[in-house]
Every structure is written in structure tokens, then in C-alpha cells.
Amino acid sequence: MADRAAGGIQIRNLYKIFGSDPQAYIDAVKAGMTKAELNEKHGHILGLRDINIEIPSGTIQVIMGLSGSGKSTLIRHINRLIDPTAGEVLVDGTDVVKMTEAELLSFRRQQTGMVFQKFALLPHRNVLDNTLYGLEVRGIDRQKGIDTAMRWLDRVGLKGFEQKYPNQLSGGMQQRVGLARALANDAPVLLMDEAYSALDPLIRTDMQTMLLELQKELHKTVVFITHDLDEALRLGDQIAILRDGEIIQQGSSQDIVLRPADDYVANFVKEVNRGRFIHVDAVMAPFSGSAGPDDQPAIPAEATIEEAARVVMAHPAGSATVRGKDGKAIGVVSLRDLTAAMVKAEPVATR
Amino acid sequence: MDWLVEFPHMNDDSLRALKKTIDEGFRGFTRSHGDTIEALFSPLKFFLIHSERIMVEAPWPIVTAVILAIAWIGSRSWRIVLGCLVTLLAIGFFGMWEDTMRTISMIFVCTLLAVVIGIPIGILMSRSERFRRVMNPILDVMQTMPSFVYLIPVVMLLGIGKVPGLIAVVIYAIPPMIRLTDLGIRLVDKDVLEAADAFGSSNWQKLTKVQLPLALPTVMAGINQTIMMALAMVVVASMIGVQGLGQPVLKAIANQYFTLGLFNGFAIVGIAIMFDRVSQAYGKRLQQHREVTHG
């Protein structure tokens, strides 16, 4: 794989209004007209309002939100399947919005791959021909295309299914084809719109694992849409939460879970299994002194509460030293702290 | 109160004058341009004559073998092939081989022409709302106007013979071809189209790699309809000099030869069923992998 410095995405002041004459209302919306008002008075629908996201190259950005919050609309702006009403979408520093028709085609062919919720495979083509569709469109020699496609089909675990048709495969397998098709392009940006939402939980976990493994090696810039928090927390380097077309919070997964910006976000995160998710350094009591007691076990800062609890319980001291990446002791946690963090619904304030 | 009883129509003299002017205008047009237009259609005539000659002059076992081979390739069903064989043998046995060959040749050329003209028009209709709005009433007229009416100007322009017959049949039989092509393309799943877009397909690539292949079963249904409608026109076309199974039927009507009419009528039904079963079976085979399923 080529080097992956490429593929950083910046979205700036992006607005989208659906309707017959969106330009007429953009100023009013910028001045603060609400979605409801725009719809009632003018019959236009506010899709996105003032979206600003910075996605560093090689990271996974998750976008979350309830149905109708504008997730699909947002991701479709990145490869301009939808034209914005105002704003910029920079991929590798080039504004997608300003591209000509021809530039856009070549941008989509070389720079992006996309995976869809309903798979969107070509039903009249077999698995192999689906996988090499992107390569075919680019005009790549068929034999070369087949080699590449076969390699990716192998990677996603579909060796031996090349000649099957989509309607002969299960949903999980169809989505593997969808993923192989997107990866075969070897594009730095991978867009996944609720790619796993239609799959049942076990297969979904498998697919998440596969994506993470692939990502370790490919370092693509992935934009992943989901309405499932566990999936978001598992995959996302960064998470943005969308409501009614606006971003109400973005940050790392720890930020979102520990410090939800408002009730909407809090509602999202309240079901999360905190013990398996929160890192122990978020609940420890930081050291004021220079060294910790040495009659207690040590745990790394990025261990989860559950892991920490297991260690602490197995030791009579009833507490543990937390060590940073460099091995220095940075704090101490007691079984009490850990239990409290696990059951507490509010953000953990002790820091 | 006269106007209540009798519809207040145009004065008889001016009505007559109107009809006369139009007729004379058209006649004048025919006189001055008839030859040019006939020359325009001469390639078609050449094609018609040759296709008919091949069908009629080729030895019957070869023709039968070719038809059965096509039936097998289309349907992959021995039952349908057997049905075709029995039909063809019966037709030959009752002495209608030559007329049947002429009719099949005519239908073949008509269908080919309808496909060549109809598919591009259907594609254009699926892409432009405005063009569809223009085409729809025209297609309505083509389907409902009694064919005798448009036979008049065609015969005035081109005289009696194969070509005017062909034109009349194509006008009558092409609307389902156009309509179903348009429909088939518009029914293509928009998620699949979006995926094609996302991978950077140009409009032409989208059309040839996605829309047309997925519309193919519907297009096949259009071809099937066109063939059936063309066959229904065989008798009408024979009135303006198209040879084939229609002419004996016409003769039977004029002379009240019941059995002659019945035999030829059955021959038309026989080839209609042959065409229908083969093209439908082919359409069904195309359909096999084209439905979208979600796990």
C-alpha cells in the first residue's frame, strides 16, 4: 500500500438546505432561523447547519445521531453525492465543492471508496465483477483488476465465492463484498454510511474487528456512520454527535462518555458499559507525592475500570498504583473509586 | 332553439373546403417528395426482401433447425423446443410453410426496427422529464389511433407494398418497446445508482454498466409485447400488399372460406405462442440474479 499521508478531511461552515430555492434562505439560516421555522414558513428542510469537522489523515471519525439527524447527508457531502448550499469540504486540501464534473469523477475514482447500509451491490454482477467495478470504471486492465479484486476478496474472507451472485449471499457476506469493492480502489478515504447497521450483532462485531485490523495496516481516513454507541466507541478515534443537522459535541470517545455536552448526548451514553470502556486514569486520584506505596499492584493508565477492578480485588491492599506510558506512577485508585465509577450515571468529576 | 338540438358545427361548405385543402396539400407534397421519401426507405426495402428470400428459399429442415436452436438458446427448456417443433411441422404439413416464413421474416424485421428505434427513445425518455411529457401523448395516439387511418398517408406516400406495411406495423407495435425501456430504467434501484455514482461512473458507464443491464428484463417484456402486437397487425398489413399469412385470411373473408381462414389463423396463433414462450423464458432467465435482496 502506498504511504498514507493523504486523505485528511476538513469540513468548514457547511450548510445544506433541501428545497426548491435553498439559496434564498441561506442568509436567514445563518442568522439563526431554526429548522422548524424554515420548514413551517418556507417549506424548506434544513439538512445541515454550520458543520465544522477536522479529520486527520489515517484516523477513524465516527458520526452519530438519531434517525433524520443528517448523518447520511453529511457523509454524502464528502464525495459530493450531495451538493452543499454553502461551505467547504477539503480533502487533501482541495475543495470538493469547487471541482468540475470531470475533476469530481476522477476524485471519486481515485480518492474515495464507499460502503452502504443496504450494500448497494450490482445484482446482475457476480461477486468478483462487483468487487472490480471501481477498477473497471477507472479503465484499469481487466486482468489486473481481477488480481486486485481477488486479493481483497481473500482479505475479507470471501475466497471461493467469486462466482456467486449477491442474492445468493447472506447480508454479512454481501457487506464483505461491499467492503472489498470499496477497498479495491486503494483510495485514501473510506466512507461508511451505517455500513453495519443491517447486520446482526455477532456478524457486526466480526466486521468491526475486521475493519480495525485492516485499518492497522491501511491507515485510511475512515468516516463511519452509526447510531450504535458501542460501535462508535469501539471504532472511533474521534466521535461527532449530530442532532437536527447540527454538531452538538465532538471529541474522543472518553470525552463523549465522561463529559456529555447535554441531555441528548447523555441519553446516548447512559447505556454504555462504563466498566469496559472508561480508562482508569479518568477515575484515579492523581499523586500529589513523588512515589506511591510499593505494597500494592500497578496498572497501566489506559486499562479499563473492569480490568483494574480485577487486579485490585485479587490483592489485599485494596488499591493500585496507576502508571503512565513511561512507567512513572501517576495516581492511585481504590476499589471504591472503581465501583463508584462503574455505577455512576453522572460524569465522573474526581480528577 | 336550434342550437340545442343540433350541435352548432362549422358550416358545411367551409368544413368541406378545409378537408379538401389539407388533402390537396398532402397530395401535392406526395407528388413532389414521394420519390425522395421512397428512396429514403429503399435500404429498408432491400433488407426486407433479402430477409424474406432467405427464409423462403432456405431448405425447410435448416430453417427448422435454426429456429429450434434459437428457442433452445433463449429458453433452455426442452418442452418449449418440442412445442416449437410440433408447431412448425404442423404448419408445414398443412401447406402454410411459405406464408409462415414470409410472416416470420416480416415480424423479425419489424421487431428489429422497433428495438433499434425504441430503445434509444426509451432511454431519452427516462433521462428527461420534458421529453417524456412530449412523448407520452404521441405514444397514446400511436396506440389508439385505428391503424387504417395512418395507413392512408403511408400508402399515399409510398404506394402499396412491403415498406408501407412495415411502417404501419412498427408504428403500431413500437409503443410498448419505448414505454417499457423507459420504465425499466426508471425502476433501477436508486441505492445501486448512488453506488455507481460514488465509484465515479460517468453517465455513459452508468447507463451501460448499471441501468441498461438492470432494465433488461423489463426491456425483454417490451420486446415480447412488440412481437405480439406486430403479429396482430399481420392481417391489416396484408391489405396493403404485405405477403404472408394475412393474405389467405383476407381471401377467406372475401370468399367465405371458413377452413382456409381457420388454418391460417391457427398458424398465426402458433407462431405467436412460439415467440411468446421463448422470449418470456429468456426474460425470466435474465431476471434470475437481478432482484436486490438484503440478507
Ligand SMILES: Nc1ncnc2c1ncn2[C@@H]1O[C@H](COP(=O)(O)OP(=O)(O)OP(=O)(O)O)[C@@H](O)[C@H]1O
Ligand atoms: N433529498 C431530500 N429532500 C428533502 N429532505 C431531505 C432530503 N434528504 C434528506 N432530507 C432530510 O434531511 C434530514 C436528514 O436526513 P438524513 O438522511 O441525512 O438522516 P440520517 O441521519 O442519515 O437518518 P437515518 O439514520 O434514518 O439514515 C431529514 O430530516 C430528511 O428528511
Ligand SMILES: [Mg+2]
Ligand atoms: Mg442515513
